[in-house]
Amino acid sequence: TPGLPPSDCWDRLWLPLRPRRISGLGVCVLKLWFPSLCSHFSVNACLMPVCQLHGAAVTTVEGIGSTKTRLHPVQERIAKAHGSQCGFCTPGMVMSIYTLLRNKPQPTMEEIRETLGGNLCRCTGYRPIIDGYRTFCEVISSFISGFLHAVGESLEPFRTETSGKEKLLPLDPTQELIFPPELIRMAELEERATQTFRGERMTWISPISLDELLQLKSQHPQAPVVMGNTNLGLDIKFKGVVHPIIISGFRVRELFEVTEKPEGVCIGAGSSLSTVRSVLEKCVCSLPAEHTQTLAALLEQLSHVAGEQIRNVATLGGNVASAYPNSDLNPVLAAGNADHLCVIPEGKREVPLDKDFFVGFGKTVLKPDEIVLSVFIPVSRKGEVVRAFRHAPRKENALATVNAGLRVWFEEGSNVVKEMSVYYGGVGPCTVSAERTVQQVIGRPWNEATLSDAYRALVDEVTLGASAPGGKVMFRRSLTLSLLFRFYLHVLQHLKDTVRPPSVTCRRFSDADSDVPSGQSEQDPVGRAVQHQAALSHATGEAVYCDDFPRTQGELFLSVVTSARAHARITHIDVSRALSMPGVVDVFTADDIPGKKFRSFTGIDEEILAQGEVTCVGQMVCAVVADTKPHAKLASAAVKVHYEDLPDRIFTVEVAVEKRSFFLPQREIQRGDVTKAFQEADHIYEEIRLGGQEHFYMETQSMLVIPLGEEKEMKVYASTQHPTMVQEAVAETLGIPSSRVSCHVKRIGGAFGGKLSKTSILASITALAAWRSERPVRCVLDRGEDMLITGARHPVLGKYKVGFMSDGRITAADVRYYANAGHTPDDSVLVIEKILLHMDNAYNILNLRGQSAACKTNLPSNTAFRGFGVPQTPWLHCGCASSCLTKNLYKETSLTHYKMEFDPEVLLRCWEECKERSELDRRRLDVARFNQQNRWKKRGIALIPLKYGVGFAEGFLNQAAALVHIYKDGSVLVSHGGTEMGQGIHTKVQQVASRELDVPLSMIHISETSTSSVPNTCPSAASIGTDVNGMAVKDACQTLYKSLEPIRKQDPNGTWQSWVQLFGSNTSFIKWGKNKRHDLYMDWVKQEGRPYAYFTYSACCSEVELDCLTGEYRTVRTDLVADIGRSINPAIDIGQIEGAFMQGLGLYTMEELKFSPSGVLYTRGPGQYKIPAVCDVPLQFNVYLLSGSHNPHAIYSSKGVGEPTVFLGCSVFFALKEAVAAARSDAGLSGPFTLHSPATPERACIACGTRFTQMIPETETAQPWALELP
């Protein structure tokens, strides 16, 4: 498109799709259909170049159904199954399943699960999404039973809206969209000729024949041949690589030919990985088994490559030519003796895919003008065994850490090895061949002695330096051995002829229910599993997020320039080049801030933009404002910041402690006589490191600031949990009264604590841009920027000493917590306070001492995150055998260590019920039996209790107000201070208003959260949103309802509308409501207080199965019993519990933030940072809401639910620890051992102490690739 900036041109497709340009999340999925292809395929829009789509029918979520016309069943079912919370991922889920159904209207469960493998969701925990979509499967029974949740002891089945298939819109394939006839006509009429698209900086040429392609390639040898764009696109989008000319092979038919021959199958290099999979499946089914070894190994590997949306476009040739060091295909192709056919203008040549093919990182022996035409995969020979293995940080949709392709060929009728090849990926800059290792095996029998020599050779042959990129050196090296060992076992079995295909396990989930007393009116929605108020808008793509607001006249875009140094003085900022670039309007620094140049958190100032000195990589230094996002980005990259490095960079808490680098105050709390108690007990010293956690909300930080041009008024639309904080920050930064700034929040695409302080700073910067330019300014961080700038959950080092008696009773504990706060205070002091307040968890330890400190380091500043310190406290379980935990629970009405009285009756009920429902005693025996029978797989089971304080320790933060309007037609508009971020607060508030006004839910509307409707709001945080805002709405509605009483009495047979009309014509029908503020406090000097309104309790039992050779694990089953009082909406609450649990599972076992030794965050996207995906949901996941629990401190006796169960993810961690202990015992290792969190496969595998990890020599003491945090 002439005039359009180049990268906009490249990305043009995302414009109609809403700007959710996030790669690897599956948020931007759409369906493609080409006239030449009979099947539909789903792709990620963010990696799909629009030029590739000429002639294609593109369907987005908006195209398949809408709330205004007709819903599509795919949209309806995810909504009815409570499968959307914040809704940001929902269109992607919908389109993935829609595409599947277009190809296969009655899919299997496995197909549904696999289809969703490429879609990430940070809110739901996936269970309801799967449940909603399994209704499309043929087996209906699992669907009906699937929607019943056990509630406490009653186990009363409750049927939600979706519990009968007859109530759902039927899927009728005949009603689907047909291929647009005009596109068919266009395809028929169009002359097949080379297409050329020209942008400002790029030219896209799409030839139609191989000859033309070759000609173009020899004219432009440096121009890449784009196929699926899954490799090239990442470089262009995220690394700023510019290719002036790009040649597309997409229309060259010769690249897509597939030929089956007796010797093997020849697959066109342009075939997508999905096509390759289908071809291989067909071959494996039709050929004799002995010929299918390589094909089957490749097929196995392909099922784990990326997600479906990537496999649908990524090509075989692209994978080979990209020469990724951890390509999953290359090791097995190489091991299987594949060839590939290359063409150059002068002719064809066959090039073996062997050790000589890969010559370096991303480099092959291909000449610049050479093209891969096809790949030939030979059938295996009699006596040949081929296998491929991979280990990845997540089972699906993650690049392999290490993979292997292995082949062995035996002398006929013997076990003597005639030929062998072993290739590894992930252990060097390219695919490597272990030739010397192979030499140890050839000519020898396949037995333990031969392989032992091979292992030793492999340790010497495949090595990695201590600072090798990617880190995990010892683990990766040990994986090469373990994978070879696996192959050894597989071949042994093969030789015995006992190889069976792996069995597929079916998942079972349990589901939602309701807690409604008998006699409650049918209309009263409280306690019922009401669907999320915006679920249909989420599912149809109609839900509007901050960046969906249409561009306004003259709007500008802001991009921030961040520090590249961890600790340095800024000597000069050169903005001249940036200012001269196209579209740039302004560049400003802290000097240009007219008002306060900092924000104060817990009494300590934090600079909005760096002034003179930077203290971490990623600190915001200045901002660039331009007419478009690409222009702003290009210009911000052109700003040159000159630094002078300063000494004393601190990254870890150990160094911070040594240098006394803290944010004050430090906190301490003690009860009993800890010193004396230790004299009378045995004790252990331990330390546990708990890593940080990225919020990974799907919608990144987004804001739009519009100056109204009059009286300094500014309108701020922001994705924030705390509109009041944003309003105050903007006003203070600009030096204007708060009354001139209004902050509006429609909805947030996930927040989890990450959209409080950091958003207010970003909003201040954006508002300054709008102030200076007097034009609307938008700022939407890219994923990488967001992860770099906004901080995460605090990593914590816990050092503890536990004193216990011989019967397991804990008599004393002394714990010190050091949280890595980063370079500014943010909420860190509050976090370390909450850590101390929750250090007792559910245990009554009479002599208890805790100290905590927020360490000041040169890393990005950490901030609030769901649970706010509580998930960092599971120290006790590390030092206490799980069988002893019962002895130490609070048993009767007690005082906590800060002297708050509480009755643990409900805690004990959760504990006992969880024990019973999980059949813990029986399963413990089963686990022990399993562990006795298996050497390389171990199981572990752990039951963990939780006592969680709800509320802010500062009384004023627990207050709220609401404004209720009733209009003359009877419709009701409710405004309150809570923001809707997926936790369902608007739905619950609607339920409250519906009950109090006695009107149907449909009459109540909540439009947005706005500081001009409800001022001085508290943040939507600390699990109290519904408690306080619901109470305020209740108050307002009750007053309004009361004022209607005379009219109701006067006209008892009237309707709501008639009463309202009568009343509204005389008087105003608007009411304020407020909730009673709890007087909560904590006196740290006296070490006593009542910091919480109440406690909520739960218990969770998880069982895992660990593969000791690779550290991979699977959560076999989780049973979670939660006390949430009397739930206002059990479906929403269960969604919160499941989502929080899965986030906890990620925290304790998967999610790893990695920093370079100079403090640069490596993990800046879904490629490097893995959150749980659908494959990580426990195979059996039962959530029970405890019955008969009441709570006088919150609305309708409910309890806060958003945060607590993150902690219970640690049940998986401790189950893993038990499994590791069993492995260690087999390895002859006894006694206590340390396992830090997250218990990643790397850590679990090394802790198992197998012979393979022990074979790896200690690496030299060079600087490791990544910092060891906290």
Ligand SMILES: Cc1cc2nc3c(=O)[nH]c(=O)nc-3n(C[C@H](O)[C@H](O)[C@H](O)COP(=O)(O)OP(=O)(O)OC[C@H]3O[C@@H](n4cnc5c(N)ncnc54)[C@H](O)[C@@H]3O)c2cc1C
């Ligand atoms: C989210 C995500 C997850 C992934 N996960 C995995 C995984 O688990 N395992 C794995 O192995 N891979 C994985 N990949 C990598 C993916 O398989 C490769 O990017 C893909 O196969 C490359 O093919 P393409 O057609 O998209 O290449 P393109 O991006 O179009 O091109 C890549 C390079 O190959 C060259 N090229 C392409 N075709 C030819 C040809 N015929 N002849 C000569 N040169 C050619 C191009 O010039 C270019 O330099 C993942 C990628 C993404 C984005």
Ligand code: FES
């Ligand atoms: S509902 Fe899936 S990310 Fe929020």
